[in-house]
Amino acid sequence: TQSTWGHSECLFFFVSSSHHTHTHTPAHTNMPSTFLLPFLLSIILAWFSWEGLASLSIDEERAAIFNEWMAMHYETSLNLEVRATEMRFGAFATRKIRQGQIYSATPHKLLIGAKAIQESEKATYMQLDISSALLLFLLSERAKGRSSFWFPYINLLPTESDYATDLPSMWPRKQARRWLQGTLALRNLVAERDREPAEFDRLRRFLEQNDPSSLQHFTFKNYRWAKAVRDSRTIWLGGRERHFVPMLDMINCRHHHDRSKVHLTRWGAGGAAETTALWDFATGDEVWENYGQNNLMYYQYHGFVIEPNVYDCYNWEVKHQVVQQANQWAQRNQRPPFQRSAFCLFPDAEVPMPLIALYAASVANSRAGMQLPMQEARSELQRELEATIAQFGTTVKQDKALLAEALANKETPHNQTTAIQYRMLEQRTLRMILRGLKKQIRDEL
Numbered sequence: 001t002q003s004t005w006g007h008s009e010c011l012f013f014f015v016s017s018s019h020h021t022h023t024h025t026p027a028h029t030n031m032p033s034t035f036l037l038p039f040l041l042s043i044i045l046a047w048f049s050w051e052g053l054a055s056l057s058i059d060e061e062r063a064a065i066f067n068e069w070m071a072m073h074y075e076t077s078l079n080l081e082v083r084a085t086e087m088r089f090g091a092f093a094t095r096k097i098r099q100g101q102i103y104s105a106t107p108h109k110l111l112i113g114a115k116a117i118q119e120s121e122k123a124t125y126m127q128l129d130i131s132s133a134l135l136l137f138l139l140s141e142r143a144k145g146r147s148s149f150w151f152p153y154i155n156l157l158p159t160e161s162d163y164a165t166d167l168p169s170m171w172p173r174k175q176a177r178r179w180l181q182g183t184l185a186l187r188n189l190v191a192e193r194d195r196e197p198a199e200f201d202r203l204r205r206f207l208e209q210n211d212p213s214s215l216q217h218f219t220f221k222n223y224r225w226a227k228a229v230r231d232s233r234t235i236w237l238g239g240r241e242r243h244f245v246p247m248l249d250m251i252n253c254r255h256h257h258d259r260s261k262v263h264l265t266r267w268g269a270g271g272a273a274e275t276t277a278l279w280d281f282a283t284g285d286e287v288w289e290n291y292g293q294n295n296l297m298y299y300q301y302h303g304f305v306i307e308p309n310v311y312d313c314y315n316w317e318v319k320h321q322v323v324q325q326a327n328q329w330a331q332r333n334q335r336p337p338f339q340r341s342a343f344c345l346f347p348d349a350e351v352p353m354p355l356i357a358l359y360a361a362s363v364a365n366s367r368a369g370m371q372l373p374m375q376e377a378r379s380e381l382q383r384e385l386e387a388t389i390a391q392f393g394t395t396v397k398q399d400k401a402l403l404a405e406a407l408a409n410k411e412t413p414h415n416q417t418t419a420i421q422y423r424m425l426e427q428r429t430l431r432m433i434l435r436g437l438k439k440q441i442r443d444e445l
Contacts, residue, residue: 059084062155069152070247075107075270080287082156082250089156090286091250097281106247108271112137112150113243124210130242132203134234135226136214138244142226143217153246157233160225165415166303167228169193179419182392183426184315185300196224232301237273238266245273253298254288259310262292294344299422303415307425313344314429316355319384322362329365347432350440351381378441385434392427399424 063082071078080091080103097103108115117125117137125133141148148154163170168180169189180186200223207214233249234242248265256262261278268274281287291298294312295305306312318341327337343355360377364370394402403420406412 059088062152063089066152066156066246066250070110073107073110075272076105079103080247080251082247087252089250090252091247093281093283093285093287095283097277097287099277099280101277102268102274103277103281103287104247104251104265104275105268105272106245108273110153110246111243111273112141112246113237113241122211127210128203128206131230132199132206134242134244135223135230136203136207136211136218138229139217139222139226140211140214142222143214150246153244153249156250157229160221163225163228165413167232167301168303168415168419169300170224170228171415179416180423181394182388183423184296185422185426188296188300196227235265243273248273248275248289251287251289253291253302253304253306255306255309256290256292259292261290263289295422295425299418304418305422305425307421312425312429313346314426314433316343316345317341318343318355318358322359325365326358326361329361332365333370345429345433347429347436349436351378351433351437356381375441375444378437378444382434382437382441385430385437389427389430389434392423394423394427396424396428396431399427 060083063084067081070081077095079093079095079097081094082089083092093103112134114126114130114133117123117133120137122137122140125136128136138154141150142154145151158166168176168185169192171179173190173193176186176189180189200220203223204215204218207218234244235248237243237245245265256278263275263278265273265275275289277287278290279288292311294315295309296315298309299305320341323338323341329335330337338358338361340354341358343352345351345355356374356377357372358377359380360372360374363373363376363380399420403417403424406417406420
């Protein structure tokens with residue numbers, strides 16, 4: 001998945017593996033050498049064009065199977081169809097859709113969630129948390145192939161090779177460190193990769209005890225694929241219940257100029273998952289949703305970024321030692337404990353006072369004082385911000401130049417281009433936050 005540079009759409013597409021064609025010059029030929037090279041090039045180009053068309057044709061067949069399945073089981077007016085595009089898949093309006101209209105109402109029997117698992121032969125999976133149960137259930141349904149009720153949906157999902165290209169969490173660590181040095185995405189993916197073996201072993205032990213026949217397809221590679229699918233393609237219905245929602249899953253992301261217009265799917269009549277349109281769409285238009293997340297979430301779980309993005313912020317985690325010191329101060333002075341240690345810092349807003357107070361309490365505790373030294377707290381936060389920025393291997397200016405170079409060179413892999421763009425945007429956000437904090441310090445003086 002990747003966004004198009006200079007546009008605000010989140011255009012989801014996947015690049016298939018390269019095909020290598022070997023051509024052999026005949027032992028005897030009367031073709032002049034000046035003609036031979038263009039002739040061979042035309043054959044090679046025709047081959048690659050055919051391969052692309054063949055791939056698109058396969059995707060068109062997959063989309064047709066999915067649309068037929070949806071039409072067969074849909075319980076209300078079906079306003080969408082999935083089409084194969086050069087960007088893999090998208091959802092398109094089959095009739096006019098108005099802003100504010102419920103345009104998608106996926107019936108409960110098409111959803112993959114707790115109820116689907118409980119009513120299946122894999123009901124024992126519900127002994128686990130819903131996230132683990134969904135992962136195992138997806139793998140079991142995938143292993144069934146065409147006999148799975150959800151085959152038309154699973155058949156549209158990205159493959160392991162798709163994710164290996166597009167998701168930084170699937171890259172070799174050396175590549176991730178080279179392209180994402182200093183970023184939150186690198187920190188998160190390293191931590192996630194470190195946790196994966198333990199989770200894999202936990203789920204494997206569960207299957208050994210409860211469903212040993214499924215062990216044949218529960219490999220580490222398949223586990224990582226299912227985890228990537230679950231983490232990027234499920235939603236929390238009503239903010240509480242995690243589900244795969246097949247038709248909604250095919251709707252790509254687009255930024256809305258009104259930050260209050262954010263995607264919301266909730267339970268409707270008869271247990272359908274109902275989604276309301278954020279824009280007007282004419283018949284034949286591609287339908288979009290605005291998922292209203294920051295670039296870290298988009299990039300970490302989907303592999304794209306948006307610029308501009310009004311929801312973009314830097315996820316600042318206060319160090320454990322700072323929180324511990326602050327709560328010691330609060331306890332000694334009979335104040336409520338500090339419950340919050342994570343803050344989303346926006347580049348165009350002042351650093352929130354609860355964050356400053358947290359640092360101030362930490363400083364006060366080290367001096368056994370009662371008063372909160374707010375100015376010193378800001379200075380301490382400034383030093384931490386500067387140290388964080390120093391971890392990047394490049395500057396914003398250098399990343400801009402690298403990005404321009406990558407965009408000009410069509411041979412640069414798109415995932416490398418997006419990595420540079422994400423790194424540049426994150427560092428720019430941090431520098432803007434630091435600039436705002438320095439202004440707060442000057443204004444206080």
